[in-house]
Amino acid sequence: MSGEEEELTWCTISDEEQEKCQDLAKAVQEKFSDFFASRITWNKPRFSYKIGCQRAVSKEECMEYLDQGIADLVSLDPGEVFLGGRYMSLVPIMQELMQGDIDHFYAVAVVKRGDLRDVHTLHDLRDKKACFAGVGSLASWSLPISILMDRRVLEIVDCNNHVKSASEFFGTSCAVNALDDKFNPLGDNSNKLCEICAESGEGHGQYCSSGDPFAGYEGALQCLRDKGDIAFLKHSTVELVAEVPESGQEDPDVCDYDVTPTCEAARLLRTDTPDRIDPLTGRHPFDLFSSAYRYNKKHNLLFEDKTRKFLRIPVPQQSYKDYLKDSLDHILRVRHCPVPSMRLCVVSDHELSKCIRMMTALRAQLLQPELSCFKGHDSVDCMKAIARSEADVAVVDAGDVYTAGKNYELIPVLVEQYNLDTPEYYAVAVTWEEDPDTDILYLKGRYTCHSGIMHAAGWVLPMAYLINNDRIRPYGCDSIRAAAEFFSKSCVPGVSSSDYNFGKTWNNLCDLCHGASHAFCSRDPSEDFFGHTGAFRCLVEGGGNVAFVKHTTVLENTDGKRRQFWARNQINTDFQLLCRNGKRVPVQEYEHCNLGKVKGNAVITRGGSAFNQTQVDAFLNLFIYAQSFYGLKFGDDFSFKMFSSEEPYADLIFQDATQQLVVVPEEERDYESFLGEEFLHAMRTVNCRAGRSVLPPILSVIILPSITSFMLRALL
Incomplete structure (x- = not known):
């Protein structure tokens, strides 16, 4: 190491800790040889650092400073070591040892002597006022909360927010950081676990944070003295405070919970503990492992006051695990x-790839339940898989919500919201601005592009409009035959599938499609012209005269927003909307020129006799937390984005226009209430089976489970 000193910056979280750090820096500078020479116990070059001190407001901010290179070292509680290692790639390098080389402490529950005589079991702690050192601390939070959960005393009300579960069990309490973003990602935590925290901390904005007087183990004990019924602490906390007694305070009763490792620390060693006053300064001499006598009766500054020396952690073991x-x-x-x-059931290899990336992203945030991916052939195959409990959820078009609810007793629980105030969109007809001959009232013999058979905007609403207004001969409710005989050529992905076409195959309804081999005219993203973006692409490069899509589609794919060759030179003024009165308007005027309004794509799961409220709540919870972490459309190229698809693909799993997922009210969690009477009427107009009872049961023949299965439809 060079002769020039390098600075080693320590992160502190209080004025007292900052003062002690500065005293440490002076001690290192002034008395290095006496302070360190006899105490370096491993073979290293001469210590040539000077100590710097960086003030922060919390340990989490300290961890961020370390991650950003602003600071180098901080001492952490084991629970904080987990957060720093798991989310910020920080590593532990030294461990504190107490008298006798003890490397652990006991987690204890403490009550005031003579109190809580009515508590005989853990269940009796319900509604008691609890004092915690802080959410996330090992001895004061994770250990007691996990024990209460394991013994089914504390009900899990939110799989991804243990603060909410604790709030439901305890009475008004103090658990600092309960409202911090890390433990309150949705911003909806109750204030209940902050209500008995100290009224004011160091400066403004310290209430129920790391600066609250009731923060930390010593603060939790003070909380017990002043307001609480029970405190969860380390056994060393009670011993330390007893060394600097508060007048009039009774000794607490202590019961131990478990044994945990001591706090993470850094490279510096201590002086002998003084028992005298320095005659020159009138203060106790500086001691690395003593705080209260010198720093305003504050304990455990920089290190635990019970620490006697450090244990170096070998490099191969320098991980939080x-x-x-x-x-x-x-x-x-x-x-x-x-x-x-x-x-989660998906319908193509591209969606499966996105699902796997989503699974990895959710695991990175430890979100529960754990996501896994199931690939179906198409949306109907996913409905069957969910009904058989081979899959749990799928994201489908409003038209498929109808099929899922009517035929398989599946229910919508979440719905996509786009750029409207409600989770709905407008179905629109788009044509070229330079094609004045295409008119919504006169589409006989034209080339049409549809997002998919029985899709709401791509089929149900436009075909119902044309049939109900006598523009097309209805053939009863056989809208497929009606379209085949009215339009010259089309691309209607899935129109040949036996799930939708129960009669003759009309090849002209696939003539404009673009998929290769088995993907040709299929009702999934393997067909290039599938979906809203696919139907618009059909209009642009497939020879179509009109495309039936949702109102955001043109604006999503023009003006440079899509980089693919087919969209590169398209601008939104090249296209117009066809109105029901025969007029044309710019694509931005969809509110006044559309074929109807329909609910956004929905997340469906089991309903009816297979309905499970606990499962539904957990699924909802996972999606809501997932979008809070990954719902942004913009960011670095390495971050997963739920509502974006990597080009050349579009609308994989979720629509790319989605801004958020909205929980469907419980009273609307059936397909009829969710879709509304107008859409149901339109579906009955275009679907001959829409008015019939549930389709015949499906007979499954399984060959080599987990490898393949063949489905046979029972005869009518």
């Missing part, structure tokens, strides 16, 4: 979910 060992189980168990997994 190796450091925490068995204690990691408690930290992870507070994230336990009664529903272990959620299987």
